[in-house]
Amino acid sequence: MEPAAGVARLGSDNKNRCLMKLDFLTHGERGLAGLRLQRCHVSSETDRLTDVLLCQPTFLEPVPCCSVTQESLRDGFATSVPQALVQHRALQAALERAGVRCHFLEPDPAMPDMCFTRDALVTTPWGLFALNPAAGHRQAEAVHALKALRGIGAPLAACVQRGTAEGGDIAIVKPGLVIIGCSGERTNEDGAESVAEVFRGQGWDVIVYRFDQHFLHLDTQFAMVGDGLALACTDVLSDAFLADLARFGIETIAVSYKEARSLGCNMLSLGDRRLLASEDNDRVIAELRTRGYQVETLALDQFTRCGGGVHCLTMPLARVAA
Numbered sequence: 284m285e286p287a288a289g290v291a292r293l294g295s296d297n298k299n300r301c302l303m304k305l306d307f308l309t310h311g312e313r314g315l316a317g318l319r320l321q322r323c324h325v326s327s328e329t330d331r332l333t334d335v336l337l338c339q340p341t342f343l344e345p346v347p348c349c350s351v352t353q354e355s356l357r358d359g360f361a362t363s364v365p366q367a368l369v370q371h372r373a374l375q376a377a378l379e380r381a382g383v384r385c386h387f388l389e390p391d392p393a394m395p396d397m398c399f400t401r402d403a404l405v406t407t408p409w410g411l412f413a414l415n416p417a418a419g420h421r422q423a424e425a426v427h428a429l430k431a432l433r434g435i436g437a438p439l440a441a442c443v444q445r446g447t448a449e450g451g452d453i454a455i456v457k458p459g460l461v462i463i464g465c466s467g468e469r470t471n472e473d474g475a476e477s478v479a480e481v482f483r484g485q486g487w488d489v490i491v492y493r494f495d496q497h498f499l500h501l502d503t504q505f506a507m508v509g510d511g512l513a514l515a516c517t518d519v520l521s522d523a524f525l526a527d528l529a530r531f532g533i534e535t536i537a538v539s540y541k542e543a544r545s546l547g548c549n550m551l552s553l554g555d556r557r558l559l560a561s562e563d564n565d566r567v568i569a570e571l572r573t574r575g576y577q578v579e580t581l582a583l584d585q586f587t588r589c590g591g592g593v594h595c596l597t598m599p600l601a602r603v604a605a
């Protein structure tokens with residue numbers, strides 16, 4: 284069967300099953316506002332970011348589906364949508380100042396966590412990979428995002444065939460190496476294996492890292508910030524995983540458990556040693572600056588108190604090697 288227009292070829296039967304399920308996406312759906320996507324591929328989380336997917340937090344709610352949000356609610360936290368919108372606009376402005384094109388999904392009242400665009404799908408070197416969020420209130424997000432992205436010309440490369448998988452659990456470390464987090468709750472064993480198959484099929488090395496569901500996603504404990512450099516909650520990550528990182532030549536900056544709870548690992552690399560981070564992580568940010576990284580900080584407490592920082596709020600659509 285020939286792939287539908289705009290669908291990348293990955294040479295797997297799985298892909299054809301995926302296409303049949305999502306066939307409707309190629310026909311007449313409303314796209315994102317305006318901008319056509321020139322390219323859609325990510326081979327490394329630290330290449331220069333050119334295009335990103337965002338969704339304004341118009342309907343943000345503190346859904347008690349992760350331990351950070353539960354703690355915030357216990358402390359009496361309530362979201363303020365006007366404040367969240369201001370913070371999100373500042374994130375957009377920082378991205379645009381850095382030369383990144385921002386593409387926006389339409390917010391939907393049925394999707395209170397849609398502003399965390401990271402989780403519904405991931406961009407691979409071959410195009411979009413449609414995921415299957417586990418959290419009940421997030422399950423519609425993948426189809427919602429795909430409809431819009433297909434409308435601006437993004438190719439669909441693959442989709443999860445079995446189990447559940449969320450984008451915060453997938454780190455495209457460098458060409459040829461992906462790490463998949465598996466807590467059993469958000470990304471489960473079948474979902475992790477389904478994602479791993481696609482990368483292995485392209486000759487990539489895959490590390491599957493299993494952790495306790497308290498930590499929600501891999502990107503609350505681990506994120507690449509530069510070539511061969513990661514922020515890592517070494518208090519929590521297993522010795523075997525840390526040894527795997529060393530084996531693949533990845534150095535880590537240690538982030539404490541408390542820093543990770545306030546999304547201290549959850550930074551976004553813009554490439555060229557530039558980073559966006561939420562404020563209130565002074566020690567980690569100072570360490571990065573000492574190493575020559577340019578770190579711009581943003582007030583994002585409306586989101587961090589709901590369990591997600593800059594990394595979770597952004598889904599890179601295209602990065603180019605510097």
Ligand SMILES: NC(=O)NCCC[C@H](N)C(=O)O
Pocket residue numbers: 346348349352396399401402418421450451452499500502503589590591592594595
């Ligand atoms: N990648 C991420 O860690 N995303 C944060 C998602 C937070 C949201 N409240 C959730 O529990 O799904």
